[in-house]
Amino acid sequence: xxxxxxxxxxxxxxxxxxxxxxxxxxxxxxxxxxxxxxxxxxxxxxxxxxxxxxxxxxxxxxxxxxxxxxxxxxxxxxxxxxxxxxxxxxxxxxxxxxxxxxxxxxxxxxxxxxxxxxxxxxxxxxxxxxxxxxxxxxxxxxxxxxxxxxxxxxxxxxxx
Numbered sequence: 001x002x003x004x005x006x007x008x009x010x011x012x013x014x015x016x017x018x019x020x021x022x023x024x025x026x027x028x029x030x031x032x033x034x035x036x037x038x039x040x041x042x043x044x045x046x047x048x049x050x051x052x053x054x055x056x057x058x059x060x061x062x063x064x065x066x067x068x069x070x071x072x073x074x075x076x077x078x079x080x081x082x083x084x085x086x087x088x089x090x091x092x093x094x095x096x097x098x099x100x101x102x103x104x105x106x107x108x109x110x111x112x113x114x115x116x117x118x119x120x121x122x123x124x125x126x127x128x129x130x131x132x133x134x135x136x137x138x139x140x141x142x143x144x145x146x147x148x149x150x151x152x153x154x155x156x157x158x159x160x
Contacts, residue, residue, distance in 0.1 A: 002150055004030050005039035005063045007053055009071035009080045010130060014044040021132040022069040029139045030067075033147050038063060045071050050083035058087070058123035064150050066123060070130030072115040080127050081114045088118030088125060095126050095145075099138040106137060122153055 006026050012018035020042055027037050039057055043049050050068070057063045071080030095117035103110035113134075115127030126142070128135050 002030070002033060002035040002147065003038045003062070003064045004035045005057045005061070005066040006037055006041075007039075007050065007057075007066060007068045008042040008130075009045055009050055009068055009083075010042060011044045011077060013042045013070070020069075022128070022130055022135045025132050025135050026067050026069060026128070026139065029136065029143065033143055035065070035146075045077040045079055047079045047083045047086070050080060051086045054084065054087045054120065054125060058120040058125070063123050064153070065146065066125045067128055068125070069128045069135055072113050072127050072129050074112055074114070078114070081116045084116050084118065084125055084127055088116075088120050091116065091118045092124065092149075093117065095142050098141055099128075102141045103134065103137055107134075110134075119153065124149055124153060 006023050008020045008023040010018060013020045023040060039061060041053065043053060054066060057066055068080050071078045096115050100110050100113055113129055117126045128138055
């Protein structure tokens with residue numbers, strides 16, 4: 001079982017003014033890899049709040065994987081990548097690179113996504129866009145690599 005957290009970063013969502021369809025989609029899709037959502041929360045687009053939550057879920061809750069959704073674009077309030085970079089120990093750029101590249105086939109706007117991916121201790125953190133459609137497209141691309149990534153992070157490095 002992969003212990004997963006979903007952190008939706010949205011001012012409107014945190015105030016109850018918008019339904020979080022992207023977070024719900026992630027909950028549904030991660031079942032395909034035996035993922036169990038341990039933590040799910042909607043927070044405003046506030047750097048300190050996002051960073052604090054990522055630290056807590058990594059260090060205290062000890063989740064294997066955290067997906068953020070939202071806050072990866074170009075607007076002034078889109079600060080999820082900065083909050084993530086503040087807490088990760090090492091970048092894992094391949095996830096974000098392949099998502100942008102593959103999504104470009106569907107929408108030329110995917111190049112505007114600034115999402116990052118990285119490790120904090122034994123937790124993999126991946127920024128996803130806020131759109132449900134984009135979340136579904138991106139998870140389809142990266143999901144097959146997640147279980148192996150988690151195994152490696154936890155020291156299971158023998159080749160299969």
